Amino acid sequence: MIEQLDFTIIQWFLLAFCAVLVGMSKVGVPGVSMLVVPTLAIIFGGKASTGILLPMLMMADLFGVGYYHRHAEWKYLWKLLPWAFIGVGIALWVGKVVNDEWFKNIIAILVFVCIGLMIWKDRQKGNNLFPDTWWFAATMGVLGGFATMIGNVAGPIFAIYLLAMHLPKNSFIGTGAWFFLIINFSKFPLHIFVWKTIDWHTLTLDILMLPGIALGAFLGIKLVKRLSEDIYRTAVIIVTALSAFLLLI
Template identity: 75%
Template sequence: MEQHFLGLNLIQWLLMGLCAILVGMSKVGVPGVSMIVVPVLAIIFGGKQSTGVLLPILMMADLFGVLYYRRHAQWSYLWKIIPWAFVGIGLALWVGEVVNDEQFKNIIAVLVFICIGLMLWRDRKKGQQFMPDQWWFAAGMGIFGGFGTMMGNVAGPIFAIYLLAMHLPKNSFIGTSAWFFLIVNYSKFPLHIFIWKTICWESLTLDLITLPAIGLGAFLGIKLVKVVSDKTYRAAVIIITALSAFLLLV
C-alpha cells in the first residue's frame, strides 16, 4: 500500500487517540459517539481506506462491550437480523468496488437519514404497533445495517432503530448491540484484507497502538452509562444519530 500509516503528524496522532477513546465509549453504551470517528478518519486516510483503519479498532473495542454486557444480550432478536446483515455486507462489498470516495460517503449519509426518518416516524406513532414482529422489518434493518457497516462502519444508528423498536431496556440494548457488532465486524475482517485490501501489517500496528485509548474510553463509558436514565439514553441515541448524519456530509 502507498499509505504510510505510521507517518502521522502530532495532530493526526492526537485525533487517532481521541477516535479510539470515542470508539471505546460507544461499545459500552454511550450512543452514537463513534460516528464522529468516521469523518475524522476519512479526512486523515481517505474514505475507503479509513474503513480498514477503523475496523480493527472497532474489533478490539467490541471485546470490551461483550465482556461487560455479555449476559444482557437478547439472542432471539439477533438471530432474526444477522442473516440479513450478511446480505447487506455482500451488497456493500460490490458497491464499494464501483464508487468513488465522495459517492461512498454520500451513500452512507442517505442511509442514516432514512433511519432517522424511521426513528422520528415511530415516535409519532407511540403507543401503536410499529412492525417489529414483521419479518420484513428485521430483513430491511439487517440489510441496511450490513450495508452500512461494510461501507463505512456506520451501522450503529441503523441497528439502534431495530432495537429501539423492540423497546429493549438500556442494558439489553447495549448487550445485544455488542454481540451483533462483534459478529459482523470479525466477519468483515478478511473481506477488508483480501478483497478491498484496506488492511495491512502497518495499519494493524497503528491500530494496536490505540488499544490503551480504547480501554480508557470503555472505562469512561461504563461510568457514564451508570448515571444516565433509560429515557435520557433513548433521547441521546436519536439526537446523536441525527448529528452524526450531518457529519458524514462534511
Template identity: 80%
Template sequence: MIDFTLLQWVLLFFCAMFIGMSKVGVPGVSMIVVPVLAIIFGGKASTGVLLPILMMADWFGVGYYHRHAKWNYLWKLLPWAFVGVGIALWVGEVVNDEWFKNIIALLVFICIGLMLWKDRKKSANFFPDTWWFAASMGVLGGFATMIGNVAGPIFAIYLLAMHLPKNNFIGTQAWFFLIINASKFPLHILIWKTINWQTLKLDLMLLPGIALGAFLGIWLVKKIPDKTYRAFVIIVTVLSAFLLLI
C-alpha cells in the same frame, strides 16, 4: 501510515476514545469517528483502519453484557445483514474513492436522521415483529456497516422496536456487532485490501485510547446531561460529514 502530523495523532487518539465510549453506553458518539477517519485516510481505506478498532472495542461490550443477549433476534437479523454486506462489498469495488466518501456522508446523514427519529418514537410501538422488518433493517444495516461502519442507529431502531430491556438491548447489539465485524475482517484483507500489517500496527497503538474512552464513557454518562451531550455529538457529526462532500 505511521508518519502523521501531531494534529492527526490527536484526532486518531480521540477517535479511539470515542469508539471506546460508544461501547459502554454513550450513544451516537462513534458517528463522529467515521467522517474524521475518511478525511484523514480516504473513504475506502478508512473503513479498514476503523474495523479492527471496533472489533477491539466490541469485546468491552460483550465481556460485560454477553449473558443478556437475546439470540432469537440475532438469528433473525444476521442472515439479512450478510446480504447487505455482500451488496456493499460489490459497491465498494465499482465506485471510486470520491463516490465512496459521498456514500459514507449520505449514510451518516441517514443515521443521524434515524437517531433523531428514534428519540421521538422511543416509547411507541411503531413496527411489528415481522420478517420483512427484520429483513429490511438487516440488509440496510449490513450495507451501512460494510460501507462506513455506521450501522449502529439502524440496528438500534430494530431492537428498540422489539422493546428489549436495557441490558438485553446492549448485550444483543454487542454480540451482533462482534459477529458481523469479525465476518468483515477477511473481506477487508482479501478483497478490498484495506487491512494490512501497517494498519493493524496503528490500530494496536490506539488500544490505550479505546480503554480510556471506555472508562471515560462510564463517568460521562453519570455527569453530563444526555440531551446536551447528544446535541453536541449530532452537531459535530453533521459538520464532519459535510466536510466529506467538499
C-alpha cells in the same frame, strides 16, 4: 493504506481521540463513534480509513461483549444476522463502484425518517407502528450490513431497530455488542484479501490505539451507569440524529 507511522502531533491527538470514542461507543454511549468516520477519512482518505477503523472497532467489541454479554437478546440477533450478512455481501460486490458519499447521504436520510416515525410511534398509545416481524428485521438487517461494510456506519440503523423493539438499556447495549462483534470479525478477512485496506502497517497503528480504546470503554461504562432508562433512550435518539448529520457532511 499507510506506509509508515509518520504523523503530526495533531494527527496523533485525533487518532487517540478517535480511539477513546470508539471504546465509549461499544459500551453503550450511542453514536459517538460516528464522529470517528469523518475524522479518519480526513487523515487517511475514505476507503483506506475503513480498514484502519475496523480493527479498532473489533478490539472495542471485545470490551463491550465482555461487560454486557449476559444482557444480549438473542432472538433479535437471530432475526438480524442472516439479513446483515446479505447486506455485507452486496456491499462487497458493489463497494468498488458505488460512490461512498452518495450512499452515506441516503443512509442519513433513512435514519432521519426512521427517527421521525419512531418519535411519532412513542406518542401513540395503541397501535404498533414497527411490528416485530421478519420484514422489518430484514430491511434493517440488509441496510445495516451494507452500511457497515461500506463505511462502518451501521450504528444508527441498528440503534433504530433496537429502540423500536423497546429494549431496556442493558439489553440494548448487550445485543448491539454481540451483533457488531460477529459482523466486524466477519468483515476482517474481506478487508484484507478483497479490498486490501488492512496490512501490517494499519494493524500496528490500531494496536497503538488500544490504551485509548480501553480508556474510552472505562469512561463509557461509568457514564452509562449514571443514566436512567428515559434519559438513555432520549440520548440515543439525539446522538443518532447528530450522527446522521455527520454523514451528510
